[in-house]
Amino acid sequence: MGSFGNLILNENMKIFRRPRxxxxxxxxxxxxxxxxxxxxxxxxxxxxxxxxAAVTTIQVTFFLNTIFCVVIAAESVAGEFTWGTIKLLLIRPWSRSKVLASKYLTVVGFSIVSTLLVIAMAMLMSYILFSHDAPGGSGSPATNALTLWGYLYVDLFITLAIAFMVSSVFRSGALAIGLSLFIMFSQSIFSLIFNPVRYEWAKYVLFNNMDLSKYMTSGADFALMGGPSAGMTLGFSIAVLAVYYVIFMVISWVVFSKRDVAG
Structure with a gap:
């Protein structure tokens, strides 16, 4: 465990030593x-x-946060091949699984740090500038905000898994970044085209399950986005995302372990 900890420390140093x-x-x-x-x-x-105010700020900033995290994920593996440092990494007494695991955990760690930074800064300035009065109506604004931010991070988490998989399989940071950005921009479009209300099978499509914030909506708008009428619930979407996540990780590990990466 100590050697694996050193491996993770090494990966973090690679990220945080860069001015970028x-x-x-x-x-x-x-x-x-x-x-x-x-x-x-x-x-x-x-x-x-x-x-x-904090919710609005984070919704705007989170898009950029996702892009930055995707850049880190895309270059975590592909960058080693680009600079030729993968050979130096694999001659050390670590299995390929440990090498890939350390890179992935470092990427996830960075995404958590950047997300907490965004939330902390937005909350700090919003707290200073805006009202502290308790609002009327039902539902706690703090609970709603934290729930929304959790859903936003799930979307980021899955996008990172895609970028990491593409980086591991194709060894191309540009392709990983490009594909991840395409998914981010076209997610709502594909959800509209492949609407679970019209197509039963569409409820299993990745794009229709990534935005969990739709489950905070109620009424007709929720039904149009693929609500109960399409047989979709929060638990269902989480289960679908979990299956996709496992598939992405298995592909990453199998390809990285079997390929002649030192060649």
Whole structure:
């Protein structure tokens, strides 16, 4: 376990020694701090609850957060081949499974750090600039916000798994980034075309299950997005995502383990 810990430490050093990593984190922090200021100036009032301001800020910033995390995931394996350092890595007394596991855990760790950074900065500035009064109506704004952020991270988590798989299989960071961005941009379009309400089989399509925030919606809008009428529930979507996730990971590990990566 000690050697594996050193392997993870080594992978983290590769990421955080690069100026680009700190530039990306700085951009995320800056935008998360500026967005509440812009919201305050745009509305000309601070009557909005700070939780709501934080939610809006994070929804905007999270898209960029996903892109930055995908860049890290895409180059985690492909970058080793690009720079030729994969040979140096594999001559050390670590199995290929441990090498790949350390890279994946480091990528996930980075995504958690960047996500917590975005949330912390957005909450801090929103708390300073906006109202703390308890809103009327049902439902806790804190609970709703935390639930939404959890759903956003699940979407990010699956997108990272796709980028990591493509990076491992095709050894191309550009392809991994391009495919992940394509999925991010076209997710809603494919969900509209392959609507589970019209096509029974479409409820098993990855795109229709990645956005878990739709389960926070109710009424006709929820049905149009593939709600109970299509036989879809939160538990169903999580199960479908889990199956896809396992498939992505198995493909990554099998290809990386069997391929002559040192050649």
């Amino acid at each position: 990593t700190w530039i990306m984190l700085s951009i995320l922090a800056l935008i998360s701090l500026l967005m509440p200021v812009l919201l305050r100036e745009g509305m000309g009032s601070n009557e909005v609850l700070y939780w709501e």
